[in-house]
Amino acid sequence: MADGLDLGEPPQPVKQDAYRVLARKYRPQTFSELIGQEAMVRTLENAIRRDRIAHAFLMTGVRGVGKTSTARLIAKALNCIGPDGTGGPTIDPCGVCEPCRAIAEGRHIDVIEMDAASHTGVDDVREIIEASRYAAVSARYKIYIVDEVHMLSKNAFNALLKTLEEPPAHVKFLFATTEVNKVPVTVLSRCQRFDLRRISAEQLASHFAFVTDKEGAVAEPEALMLIARAAEGSARDGLSILDQAISHADLEGGGVTTEAVRQMLGLSDRGAVRELFGQILAGDAPSALATLKRQYDYGVDPLSVFRALLEAVHGVTLTKVGTPPDLAQPAEERAARERWAAALSFPVLHRLWQLFLKGHDEIGHAALPIEAAEMALLRAIHASTLPDPGELAKQIASGKVAPIAVPPVAAPSAPAPVDAAAGRRDPASFAELVDLLDAGKFMALAARLRHSARVVRFAPGQLVLSGSRPLSADMLAELVGALRTVTGQGWKVEFEDQDGTPSLREQDDAAEEGRRLAAWNSDMVMAAREHFPETEMEDWPGKRSNA
Structure with missing residues (x-):
């Protein structure tokens, strides 16, 4: 109250309407x-x-x-x-x-x-x-x-x-x-x-452009297309992303840019994807890994990178089939797809699709996603340099490529029979010692040693075996006598509580399995397996029974 006058309530601030998304x-x-x-x-x-x-x-x-x-x-x-x-x-x-x-x-x-x-x-x-x-x-x-x-x-x-x-x-x-x-x-x-149908990306992008204009904001057309694709046919999802993008642009003091949306969504840059895809096709592993690591450092999810690679393969395949180009794609993207479509065959594209799809699935379940992505990338790079199975068969038929020669399982060479009266002979290894026993008519003893004996230490005149598989007292005495017969000298045989090396039979089996796997993972067989994914490896011809 001033000079007895009642001025009433002070003016109240105007209440603003609550923001609606x-x-x-x-x-x-x-x-x-x-x-x-x-x-x-x-x-x-x-x-x-x-x-x-x-x-x-x-x-x-x-x-x-x-x-x-x-x-x-x-x-x-x-x-x-x-x-x-x-x-x-x-x-x-x-x-x-x-x-x-x-x-x-x-x-x-x-x-x-x-x-x-x-x-x-x-x-x-x-x-x-x-x-x-x-x-x-x-x-x-x-x-x-x-x-x-x-x-x-x-x-x-x-x-x-x-x-x-x-x-x-x-x-x-x-x-x-x-x-x-x-x-x-x-x-x-x-x-x-x-x-109700999913809304196409083109319709969503057009709608988002209308909304952006009504909101008094500015957005790059490619940024709106990125939002439309991320919405996956949902207008509500797309408007929520656009709302976030406009708020981000206001904070940065500019419009909604493609790069800002890409970073906000964690999407892989399309230019980087084209670069990565080209490096894979060229078999340039160091550059491809560096590109992948750079995207990862930018915060791009490895799953997003492989999803973009799948989209690239799909787009190139559609271009090769002859479908009309997607005018919403940048000109550089369309030109790259046309170039790859002319250079790649359908079998190669189908193989890349399977490799990227398998890599995407592995990354989604991996404890170490970026490591899984790198391994999947290297697998795709290795396979991209291989001819498709049909072309490879033609090359083999024409004599340009020789078929794989699988090395046979080499049988151990038997030493010459030993005459104890001819004097002393020092074996250089336990395997040679067993061969001497076999040649010296101690076949049953040699077979037992080859099958189950695990050596802890070996030296001329001394043999230390693992105590996990000890010999009976009678067989031990037989072994000492047989060693004296075939070598012309006395031997000390004892046991220690250690694992020892694998038996000779186990070593032979491991070597045989290694040869089988080498053939299975060879270039030609790998190419055939990509074309026939249900192929399985049968038992090796002449493989020994475990009995």
Whole structure:
């Protein structure tokens, strides 16, 4: 109070409206704003014009394609009365009459929305059934919108069946679900079903450009295309990403750039992918690993790199088949794909697809993702330099390439028979000692030593064997006598509690297995295995039995 005057309350700050995210702000308010669903809109338009409106509708599709929005638009279309209050059902609701505005704001008393994820029981459905008997309060139709209807229990579905089949004339049911396979067939048969399609990347990018302009922001076309691809057909997901990108751009003081979106999404740079793909085809392992590591240091997920490589192979294959080029792709991308399509055969492209797909799967389950990515990359580089199996067969037939010669299992050469009277002979190894025993007519003893004896130490006149497989006292005495006979000198044979080296038989088996694996992993066989993935390695011809 000043000089006895009452100045009243001080001025209050103007309360700002709460920010609404783009996905809610740009929710379709008319069927013309519903992008990518022209076939469904045409069907509804014909049904309304001919007064053939079904009593129950089921909208299905992936997240964010407009199922719930379509249900609300149908509710507006059926209850619109026009600006003058005399209109009837229309595919173009006016948006200004009281029913249109109340439905858009979610406050119409005759349009009831229910989330089936939190109202799954038969009691919830019973409430709908009881209320549906009464006429609408102020609208033309009483409409029930049930989101994620597949979450209802079996009993709830059964309770709804009779009312759903023969509802009162003033009632319409609108169901939305992402998992239509979980909805009972008895319910599906009572509904008019609409399958909402994924929205194409081109349509999403165009819509995002419109939203960006309305928001007073600036965005590069390629950045919007990256967001559209990341959305995977979902307008809601794409608008959420765009919302984040615009906020990021404001903080940086610039528009929505391609590089900023790429970093925000953790996507691999397309230029880097083209560079990496070219290095793989050239067999340049050091450069390819360096490119992969550089992308990893930028924060790009190895899975994202291999997904981009899969997209590159797919794009090159489609170009080679002759499909029209994707005009949304940069000119450099289209030129690179045409160049690779001319240079690569279909077998090579199919092999690269399988290699990258296998690498993608391995990285997704690996404890060390970047290491798994590097190994998968090296495997692809090695295979990219091999001819395809058909070409390799032609080269072998023409004599340009010799078929693989598999080395036979070499039999040990038997030393000359030993005459003890001829004097002393010192074996240089345990294997030579066993051969001397075998040649000196101690075959059974030699076979036992070759099969099970593990040597701890060997020197002329001294043999130390592993105690894990000791000889009997009689056989030990026989061995000492036989050694004296074949070498002309006395031997000291003892046992120690150590593992020792593998037996001669185990060493032979390991060498044999090594030769088998060398043949199995040879260039020609690897190429054949890529072409025939079900190929298995049979037992080696003449392989010894374990018996």
